[in-house]
Amino acid sequence: MTNRNSLDSLEQVAGNGLLHRRLFLQGGAAALAGATLLTARAAPPDVPAWMKTPGTPMRAYGERSPHEAKVLRTVNTTPSTTGTGGSRTPLEALEGIITPSSLHFERHHSGVPDIDPAQHQVLIHGLVERPLIFSMDALARYPMVSRIQFLECSGNSGALNNAEPPQQTAGGLHGLVSCSDWAGVPLAVLLDEAGVKPEGKWLLAEGGDAASMSRSVPMAKAMDDAMLALYQNGEHLRPEQGYPVRLFLPGYEGNMNVKWLRRIKVTAEPTMTKDETSKYSDLQPSGRAKLFTFPMEVKSVITSPSGMQTMQGAGLYQISGVAWSGFGRIRRVEISADGGKSFAQAALDGAPLPLAFTRFRMPWRWDGSPSVLMSRAVDETGAVQPTRAALMAARGAQFRYHYNAIQSWSVAAGGAVSNVYV
Amino acid sequence: MFDRRLAAAAASFAWLACAAAQEGPGLGVPATPEQVAGWDVSIGPDGAGLPPGSGTAAAGKTVYEAKCVACHGVDGAGRPNDQLVGGQGTLKEAAPIRTIGSYWPYATTVFDYVRRAMPYVTPHSLTPDETYALTAYLLALNGVIEQNAVMDATTLPKVVMPNRANFDSAYREPRRR
Numbered sequence: 001m002t003n004r005n006s007l008d009s010l011e012q013v014a015g016n017g018l019l020h021r022r023l024f025l026q027g028g029a030a031a032l033a034g035a036t037l038l039t040a041r042a043a044p045p046d047v048p049a050w051m052k053t054p055g056t057p058m059r060a061y062g063e064r065s066p067h068e069a070k071v072l073r074t075v076n077t078t079p080s081t082t083g084t085g086g087s088r089t090p091l092e093a094l095e096g097i098i099t100p101s102s103l104h105f106e107r108h109h110s111g112v113p114d115i116d117p118a119q120h121q122v123l124i125h126g127l128v129e130r131p132l133i134f135s136m137d138a139l140a141r142y143p144m145v146s147r148i149q150f151l152e153c154s155g156n157s158g159a160l161n162n163a164e165p166p167q168q169t170a171g172g173l174h175g176l177v178s179c180s181d182w183a184g185v186p187l188a189v190l191l192d193e194a195g196v197k198p199e200g201k202w203l204l205a206e207g208g209d210a211a212s213m214s215r216s217v218p219m220a221k222a223m224d225d226a227m228l229a230l231y232q233n234g235e236h237l238r239p240e241q242g243y244p245v246r247l248f249l250p251g252y253e254g255n256m257n258v259k260w261l262r263r264i265k266v267t268a269e270p271t272m273t274k275d276e277t278s279k280y281s282d283l284q285p286s287g288r289a290k291l292f293t294f295p296m297e298v299k300s301v302i303t304s305p306s307g308m309q310t311m312q313g314a315g316l317y318q319i320s321g322v323a324w325s326g327f328g329r330i331r332r333v334e335i336s337a338d339g340g341k342s343f344a345q346a347a348l349d350g351a352p353l354p355l356a357f358t359r360f361r362m363p364w365r366w367d368g369s370p371s372v373l374m375s376r377a378v379d380e381t382g383a384v385q386p387t388r389a390a391l392m393a394a395r396g397a398q399f400r401y402h403y404n405a406i407q408s409w410s411v412a413a414g415g416a417v418s419n420v421y422v
Numbered sequence: 423m424f425d426r427r428l429a430a431a432a433a434s435f436a437w438l439a440c441a442a443a444q445e446g447p448g449l450g451v452p453a454t455p456e457q458v459a460g461w462d463v464s465i466g467p468d469g470a471g472l473p474p475g476s477g478t479a480a481a482g483k484t485v486y487e488a489k490c491v492a493c494h495g496v497d498g499a500g501r502p503n504d505q506l507v508g509g510q511g512t513l514k515e516a517a518p519i520r521t522i523g524s525y526w527p528y529a530t531t532v533f534d535y536v537r538r539a540m541p542y543v544t545p546h547s548l549t550p551d552e553t554y555a556l557t558a559y560l561l562a563l564n565g566v567i568e569q570n571a572v573m574d575a576t577t578l579p580k581v582v583m584p585n586r587a588n589f590d591s592a593y594r595e596p597r598r599r
Contacts, residue, residue, distance in 0.1 A: 078503070079502040079503065080492075080493055080502045080503060081542065084542075109539070110539065110542065110545070123453055123457070123458065123461050124450070125453060125458045125461075125462065130450070130452060131452065131453035131457075131458055132450030132451060132452060132453060133450065133451045133452075133453045133457070134449065134450050134451075135449075135451075138447075138449035138450070138451075141446075141447050141449055142446045142447065142449075143444045143445075143446065185446075186444060188444075189444050189445070189446045190446065190450070192446075193446055193448060193450050194450065204464050206463075206464065206538075210539070210542075210545050211538070211539040211545070212463065212538035212539055212545070212546075214464060214538065218593060218595070220595055220596055224596075262461070263461055263462070265462065265464060267466065269466065269467070269468075270467075271464050271465075271466050271467070271534070272466070272467045272527065272528045272530070272531055273464070273531065273534060273535070274531055274534070274535035274539075277526060277527050277528060277531055277589070278520060278522075278525060278526045278531070281589065282592075283513060283518060283520070283525075285514065286514070287513040287514040287588060288588045288589070288590060289513075289525075289588060289589050289590070290589075290590055290591075290592040291589050291590065291591045291592065291593075292591050292592050292593035293592045293593075294592075294593060396516075397516040397517075398513070398514075398515075398516065398518050
């Protein structure tokens with residue numbers, strides 16, 4: 001009875017049990033503690049085995065706990081290849097905004113090359129005054145910047161345009177997005193050294209993999225915030241993220257961030273490579289197609305609770321997830337627990353960073369009845385994440401890239417969480 | 423909303439000043455024309471970069487059946503990997519078939535991509551003649567060029583792809599202040 005009264009005293013801000021986000025702020029902790037229905041395991045005073053013997057020694061390179069070994073990327077390999085395809089970040093298993101490097105999503109077009117940094121070089125040529133070659137040792141001497149920013153494959157969430165909602169985890173559906181602390185050399189510094197000619201309006205970035213992955217990048221972006229990234233989350237890039245150097249274009253669709261970068265050719269016009277014409281172009285219902293839809297749109301996904309999980313009975317829960325936009329900062333995230341009939345604003349962890357994950361949270365008192373959870377992000381340009389119905393109506397069934405609709409999770413009476421179209 | 427986005431993009435140009443103001447230690451080593459020629463494999467839509475050499479569909483069929491058919495099927499029909507032929511008239515359908523003939527806007531892209539990335543297991547192994555021949559074979563299978571047309575650095579950039587007029591660039595230059 002006490003618990004019931006405590007729960008009832010919490011301020012409901014939207015339908016079906018959404019509670020005010022200040023529950024997490026000052027004064028809310030006590031209410032939360034009083035309201036929790038979780039019970040500690042009824043064990044007598046105990047000294048566990050690991051307190052009765054000294055622990056293991058230090059080690060030069062850390063590993064996660066073996067008890068966490070089940071947290072893995074979802075790997076999908078293209079038929080008749082070994083290294084082509086993608087692997088998705090298990091978003092539902094992670095907290096905060098940084099994706100561990102080992103769980104960062106992958107999208108490769110011909111596997112991961114094993115590159116000796118002593119032999120790797122980056123050539124800048126084309127419409128420049130001075131074609132230049134940079135060794136990795138040379139790049140290490142340049143002024144660097146570091147920024148926490150997301151990276152999303154433009155094909156992320158593509159399965160959501162299936163007629164029937166695919167049943168997968170949050171990561172299985174939306175895990176071609178990750179967020180890291182990237183550090184490296186501003187591309188503008190290197191382009192200035194080479195001396196871009198006035199007619200150089202684009203550049204071609206080419207990777208040193210077996211696909212020679214290549215994309216055209218507008219010079220305005222290259223001179224703005226593009227980086228030759230050398231580090232990810234404090235250490236040198238992982239091979240599957242482009243070791244020893246990748247192009248990083250904040251907010252732009254994933255495959256333009258060419259990994260294993262070996263060549264930048266300054267051009268007057270786009271090169272019209274396979275991966276910017278036949279792929280990664282957006283076919284419209286009219287039959288016409290858009291080229292160069294670079295920034296990733298405003299988007300969010302609730303990671304807890306999320307698809308394939310099971311909630312453990314009625315009570316107080318924290319809804320949590322990540323939001324991001326290729327157009328800047330997240331301004332706010334709104335949550336619904338009644339299938340979109342009503343929304344309330346979620347709490348954001350810290351001040352949102354531009355072009356980065358923002359973690360959002362919302363207290364929810366689940367009464368055990370069937371519910372539909374949604375998150376709707378709004379970015380600093382005012383762009384609002386659309387409903388799936390609106391997105392499909394606008395883009396038709398042909399499109400396969402830049403899916404950013406609101407994700408709806410159905411919670412059944414028994415607690416099973418599944419993907420649902422609303 | 424679009425104007426606000428442009429404004430945001432313009433605001434982000436404040437970073438440009440910061441980035442450009444930085445100076446590097448000037449450690450780039452001048453690249454010789456020979457070095458650049460050895461690295462530069464990309465072909466522009468105007469044909470810039472196409473090497474000497476030539477090929478026809480008949481020669482390309484031989485190369486295709488030896489090195490491509492296992493992944494792309496007989497006559498480019500596809501499976502297990504991308505279908506390369508057909509699909510014309512399907513782009514407005516719910517399940518459009520995007521092939522070289524139905525979708526690709528530039529013929530030069532076929533040469534560029536084959537040269538840089540194909541055959542999948544042995545990229546950078548084809549000669550320029552073989553690459554021109556394969557390109558000719560795929561274009562002829564799609565009915566884009568005549569069976570006996572010779573593809574080379576002069577003729578390939580002049581090929582007009584059937585779907586060329588149906589692409590629009592969504593990119594807009596940010597406004598500079």
